[in-house]
Amino acid sequence: MENEIHVENYKIQQPDVWAGNIGDQELINRIKDSDFSQKQIEEGRDYCYFLDKKYYTSNTENSEYACMAYTLNEPANLERASVSDIIVEENEVYYIHRISVLRDGVLVNKIPDTKIKVLDSEGQSGGGILSSNKKINITIKDLRLYDVLILEDSRVKIFTERDFLRKEFSKYVWVSPDNYWAYGSYKFTFINERDKVIAYKKTFFRDDQGNVLEPEINYLKKGEKFSVEEEEYINPVDTGREIFPYIDFATDNNWNNLSNYISPIYQEIFNTSSLPDFAPNLVEKLDAIPDLEDKIQFAIEFVQNNIYYIFNADEMNGHKPQEPAITYETKQGDCKAKSVLLKVILDYIGVDSSVVLVNFHTDFYIKYYLPSLLTFNHVIVKINHNGEEYFIDATVRDEFGLLENRGFIYFMHYLEIKPNQELQTRKAYKYPYYCxxxxxxxxxxxxxxxxxxxxxxxxxxxxxxxxxxxxxxxxxxxxxxxxxxxxxxxxxxxxxxxxxxxxxxxxxxxxxxxxxxxxxxxxxxxxxxxxxxxxxxxxxxxxxxxxxxxxxxxxxxxxxxxxxxxxxxxxxxxxxxxxxxxxxxxxxxxxxxxxxxxxxxxxxxxxxxxxxxxxxxxxxxxxxxxxxxxxxxxxxxxxxxxxxxxxxxxxxxxxxxxxxxxxxxxxxxxxxx
Structure with a gap:
């Protein structure tokens, strides 16, 4: 096998004790044809003989394990299996435990036929997207139609000091499997080895008539496990009209406690220095603007257009923002940094504002999720002015207008970074103008x-x-x-x-x-x-x-x-x-x-x-x-x-x-x- 550079991003070794150990004969015994498998294969459906997934979380790491065996009966599936990419985060290692095929009843080790390359995964760096993620490219030679491919791997994320939020809180969402596949056997296990209790909430599960059941919340103490098991399984979800059932796992908590955890971190940053100390030139320009409405517009557009937006994926995994003096000096920062700087400027001109946490992509689900700071992936600014609430995304560019004339951001749920807060729901909105x-x-x-x-x-x-x-x-x-x-x-x-x-x-x-x-x-x-x-x-x-x-x-x-x-x-x-x-x-x-x-x-x-x-x-x-x-x-x-x-x-x-x-x-x- 040709193992090229950056071997620290992947390793070939046996799985950890928590993941278990499957012998070769046990694998062969589990790959058995049945009336169910024959029917799926005859209908042209891709068939997975078994899939075992495990998620393990502790005070020091998050890890995911999978062992699966599936058919290569279609040319397209054969192509996808022959070349694949795995993205790993900083300090995350991809472990290969087994790559084999069952061919004519014989188990063949394909690791010697596997070529691995590790590449930088920075395809969007020109747009301010910075990440130390790596792309592990895996090429397996001599896969053949009608092989049964067996993959056993895991990925382990060891926490660093920058991952203080992940150390403190756990968050994982299990989604029921894609109904493209038929499974002879499917099993998912969540293993809690954290000191804190983890809650799990089952949502959008259905009864035999297809009616959505009420969400169900249970708890896992340290050392406890939760499993989902199915045999001869095709996910019955109607993808055009139904949401896939999912289970939300999160460290047991409430929004009030979470806001009290995060707000002192931001307050410490707000208190580091005052705007006149680190931005006297900006203060001079603000002071020269006589009208408050014009000052607000100038402040927003200064941060949006003059501070370069850098999204650092690794930094976003934590929640400690960059100091506003550094953001102003370097003229760059992520959403947290830009939002904090905008709030500091608004504070100077006497406008009430706060920093809020949002997730535009999962906004619909936030009301169903368990309380967790890891639910959010973006930071914006809320402004209270003349009896109205306005939300400003400091990361966008080329937006204009006095505050009431600016563009409207569509989303419903947010957590304000202040003490003793609950998850808030925005009011409905009626445009004061014709768009x-x-x-x-x-x-x-x-x-x-x-x-x-x-x-x-x-x-x-x-x-x-x-x-x-x-x-x-x-x-x-x-x-x-x-x-x-x-x-x-x-x-x-x-x-x-x-x-x-x-x-x-x-x-x-x-x-x-x-x-x-x-x-x-x-x-x-x-x-x-x-x-x-x-x-x-x-x-x-x-x-x-x-x-x-x-x-x-x-x-x-x-x-x-x-x-x-x-x-x-x-x-x-x-x-x-x-x-x-x-x-x-x-x-x-x-x-x-x-x-x-x-x-x-x-x-x-x-x-x-x-x-x-x-x-x-x-x-x-x-x-x-x-x-x-x-x-x-x-x-x-x-x-x-x-x-x-x-x-x-x-x-x-x-x-x-x-x-x-x-x-x-x-x-x-x-x-x-």
Whole structure:
């Protein structure tokens, strides 16, 4: 075997005593075909004869062990088994205990045919992602179709002083196995060798009828184990509509005690030095700004844009932040460092703020998890100002606006770093402005149409559009707008396959204004369209403009038994005017149809003014966001979105063709419609 550099990141040896020891004959005896295995293999499902997983935690280490035997009956599976990567953290060692195959009833040791390389795992360092993780690349030669591959390995993480939080607290989430696999035997064991009691909570397990059972909490003292065992097992979870059952293991604790543990660590950092001592130049700039609102904006954008964000994965595993003087001097830091510096600046200008712990990726699950500081993976700043709460992510860039005009961060749960805190849930939110405010004017005369869109973006939309226009070629932007308008004007149904640049002539898009205090970004689009009417197969002509972004398809199509619908839509306002030099049907049902919806989670209004040559529709959509739609309310919520989709998201007008025969035909059609 070719063992290259960095052998300290992996070793080949027998498993530790806690993991047990399986002999060769015992392995062979466990790899037995059965009616169950034959059925799975015949159906083309990957089959695992057995999988034994163990998680071991003590005051000095966390370790995971696995021993499994599975089929290589598919070429794709053979490829994946032949070359694999293992990522290990700093001070984590990957132990290889066994790599073998059972081939024609004979156990063959494949370690001599295994090549191992250890590489740095810093693929994102250019974006400020720093990590001393290593990638262990394992290549096994001469694996063959219909081999049974046997892998036995473990990974051991020895705690260092930097891992003081992991030393103090344990956190592990076991998730029921992927239902892609069929298992002859599956076993998971959690072993507690810590001095402190570990609680475990079983969540989203189901009864025989598929109903979710109430969460169940139990406890493990030092030396105790917990196991899950299944035989001839395929996980029955309905992945499209159900959450995988999982068990949360965490050192037994409560949020109040945890906040009292972490807050002194941050307070010590806050007390290290004052802003005038380490940043006199910054203080001079702050003092020169007369208005408090401008000071707050300056403080936020200084930290966001002038302090380089470095995410050090190893540092994030602890919770002791960098001193603000160091962050200011080096002009770099992780989320903790940047948030602490921002709070110190806000303290100086007299604005009430605090540092809070969040995890955007697992936000939904936090209310189900056991209390643990290791649940969180990000730090942001909460500002209390003029009776309102604002949350600022100090790690983002190119965000603008006075405090009330800045972008909104969607999440629900957080722990404030102050004494005696409980897990908090944010209030629902209603935008004080329209995120999208658009005016559409489309005028058709003779055989030509003139189209103009004037759009103002605010909040998150303004920040996103500002970045988009900064980073994207203008020709590409125009093409994207043309593509959107091709469907909005319904041209996809009468001239599909046409080059859009031949449909939208002289198309241009320009930035009209960019107000970085109001955080308003305004653009204007122009184009000329020959043959502006949509023509149906019966040669009837229509002018149509329906903005499909208004129709929330994910709300209409949402189906899940466990997850509530997360409501995070933007507020929107549209004024759409269609004018022509032709007469139109001013009594057509959908042309004059209006709507007014008052749902607990959003208000929607569609109002129209119709004249003999066209009309205008005024649309307003005001959602209550950052909350979950309760199950009892969801069907009405869905129904109301169906109502919006029923021709209430734009305007269409029918042309009455000139000529006596056409008018008689139109009159006859109306009578018998």
């Amino acid at each position: 999208i405010d658009e005016k559409v004017e489309f005028k058709a005369q003779n055989t030509t149409g003139k189209l103009k869109l004037t759009t103002t973006y605010r909040g998150n939309r303004a920040n996103a559009m500002r970045r988009y226009f900064k980073n994207t070629n203008r020709r590409e932007i125009v093409d994207n707008w043309n593509s959107f308008l091709f469907y909005s004007l319904n041209y996809a149904n009468d001239r599909n396959g046409t080059d859009l640049r031949n449909v939208f002539k002289e198309a241009s898009i320009d930035i009209v204004s960019d107000d970085k205090k109001l955080n308003e970004f305004k653009i204007q689009y122009h184009s000329t369209i020959e043959s502006p009417y949509f023509v149906d197969p019966q040669k009837n002509r229509f002018l149509m403009y329906f903005d499909r972004n208004v129709v929330k398809e994910n709300a209409r199509n949402f189906v899940h038994k466990d997850l509530p619908f997360w409501h995070n839509f933007d507020s929107e306002k549209y004024e759409i005017t269609l004018q022509t030099d032709q007469k139109i049907d001013v009594e057509e049902k959908y042309t004059i149809q209006e709507s007014a919806i008052s749902n607990p989670y959003f208000d929607y209004k569609s109002r129209k003014k119709i004249n003999k040559n066209g009309g205008t529709v005024y649309i307003e959509y005001n959602p209550l966001v950052n909350l979950e739609i309760e199950e009892k309310d969801f069907e009405q919520f869905r129904k109301d979105h169906h109502t919006i989709a029923d021709s209430n998201f734009g305007l269409g007008i029918d042309i009455i063709e000139p000529g006596l025969m056409n008018r008689l035909k139109f009159s006859f059609k109306k009578k018998f419609k």
